[in-house]
Each structure stands twice: as C-alpha cells, then as structure tokens.
Amino acid sequence: MITGVASYSDTEKRALSAYTKLMRAAESVTGRTSRILADFNLTVSQFGVLEVLFHKGSLCQSELAAKILKTTGNITMVIDNLEKRSLVRRERDLDDRRFIAIHLTESGYLLIAQVFPSIMEAIVNEMSILQESEQDELARLCRIIGLQEERCLES
Amino acid sequence: MITGVASYSDTEKRALSAYTKLMRAAESVTGRTSRILADFNLTVSQFGVLEVLFHKGSLCQSELAAKILKTTGNITMVIDNLEKRSLVRRERDLDDRRFIAIHLTESGYLLIAQVFPSIMEAIVNEMSILQESEQDELARLCRIIGLQEERCLES
DNA sequence: TATTATTAGTTTAATGTTGAGATATTTAAT
C-alpha cells in the first residue's frame, strides 16, 4: 500500500501543528458543551439562536443567520423546530412584509435563562486549565486568525 | 422586550472572550479551507477520511471514525459516498469478518495527492499572519484545551 | 458446549447544513 510522503518544511510543520491543535481544541470544547445542551434537548444552533435573542432582543431571520454564521435556509429550519416547541414565535413585519421578527416566548425565555448560566459555568471550567494571562493570549491569537475572515468576504 | 442580564465577573468575561474567539477562529479557518475542498467536490469529512488513508494506509471504519472524531454510523455514510465515486473500496477482513478494511483506489490516491498540497498551502497561508513564536504558542495553548477531552472520556 | 458479553458495522429518525433556485415584497430607475 502506497501512502503519501510525510516530509514537510519547518514552516509547514509549524502551521500544521497550530492548525491541528486549534481544530481539536474547538471540537473538544464544542463536544463537551453540546452534551450539556443535549440535557436540555437543545442543539448548538438552537442554543445559538435563543442566546442571541436573550441578549440582543428580537431579530429577523437574516440577522440571526449572520449572528450564528449560518445560511438563511438553515435558520428557517432551526426556527421551525424552535417554533414547534413554542420557544420562539414568528411575527411578520407590517411595514415591510419581507421581514419576520423572531421573539422569545415566555417558556423560551425561561429555558435560555436557565441554560445560559450552565454553559457559562462550563466555559469558565474549560478555560480554568489555563492561567489568566494564557487565556488572554489565546484570545488574542485566535482573534487575529478569526479576523482574516473579513479579507475573504471583501473579495 | 426583556433581555438577559449582561453582568459577568472578570473570570467569566475572560473565559468567554477566549472561548468565543477560539470558536470564531476555528469556524473561520474551516470555512476557508472547505471552500477549497468544494472546488474538488469534497466535504470536510470526505477529505478527512482520504487524508487519513493517504498518510496512515488502509484502516477499518471504526479506526477512521476515531481519527476524524465522528460516530461509526456517520462513517458508514461518508464511506458510502466515497465508494459511489470509486475513491475508496471496502474489503471484508477474512480472519475477522466484523472488520471492513477501507482502501484508497487509484483515482482516490490521485485525488488526495492533488488536494492535500492545496490544503497545506492554505493552512500555511492562514497561519502566516502569526509570527513563528505565536504559532507555537497557539499550538501549545490549544493543545492544553484539547487534551481535556480525555478527562471526560474517563468518566 | 452453551451462554453471555463485546465489538464492527448498518439502519433509522430527527436535526443540521449548504447552495441553488423559487416566491414575495420592496426599492430604484426609466
């Protein structure tokens, strides 16, 4: 069986190591927090929508899509599923009928108000393995990597 | 419209900032590399499988699942789709008939041998915005976060 | 040997995800 060559330059080794560990770190944190969400019968996307509504107030679907970095087609389905459980409700904008405002319902508000602190606690716990200065440095480096997105959207 | 309180402790603010930026960084890098894969009609998971086979040689499905951090049920579908395109082939193990070895085909080998350098180049490019020492530090910090996974699997 | 785990893989139901195309609505331009 012929397999690929494994000779990389130092530059490649260094970048690949950073890339691989960045991906694993994100996957592993997401894996653990999504287990908490599963206890509340919520997916990551559903939590994302509820959390945005909780902190930013009612928004339309395209705004929600931009906030959680998903397509509008996807948001339609996520909202459908949240609406089935009466956690959010749709309200057509009367001035501009293209827009649909999404509101938290009473039970949606109560749920996210309960779930969010659990997730916050888990995040603090995840990061507590790093010193404060290390958390700040991780944030700084990741911010630089993440900001490259905009370069791409411009093109 | 009542929205959630936004008063966090310094510890919470610090952890949340690191968490958010880690997630955004991973999403944004994945977004850009997956666009390259799309040019080759490959999904991230399909690439993951081909790349592991390319570098590690033939493996069974449960080993592939462990390598790309997905369930065996998911691997069944990913392999199905790769097999439809004749990029891999299944071979039942004759000694232990529970196992199915997955092999790269000739065309699968040629494809991944072409795609991998493109992805490598993109990764080097992504990371090149950081200095060498910063890439090493990012790798170190992410590795610590990622290693917490094992604590969880023990429980 | 017969029974009981354990393991590898598949299937199913539910949800997510994207990109492309369709619909409805609004705005801009002629």
Next chain:
DNA sequence: ATTAAATATCTCAACATTAAACTAATAATA
C-alpha cells in the same frame, strides 16, 4: 406606472451528524 434590481424568506436535493436500536461475528466464561 412599468420595469428592473435588490432583499427576505422558503423550498429542495444532497450530504452530514448523532443516538439508539439492530444484526452479525467473535471472545469470554461458566
């Protein structure tokens, strides 16, 4: 006013993803 462009949402097909239930094969044990 009509037409054209832009915008918001929805629909659809294809693939991804998981958990849980299931089949088949092997290993362990009484």
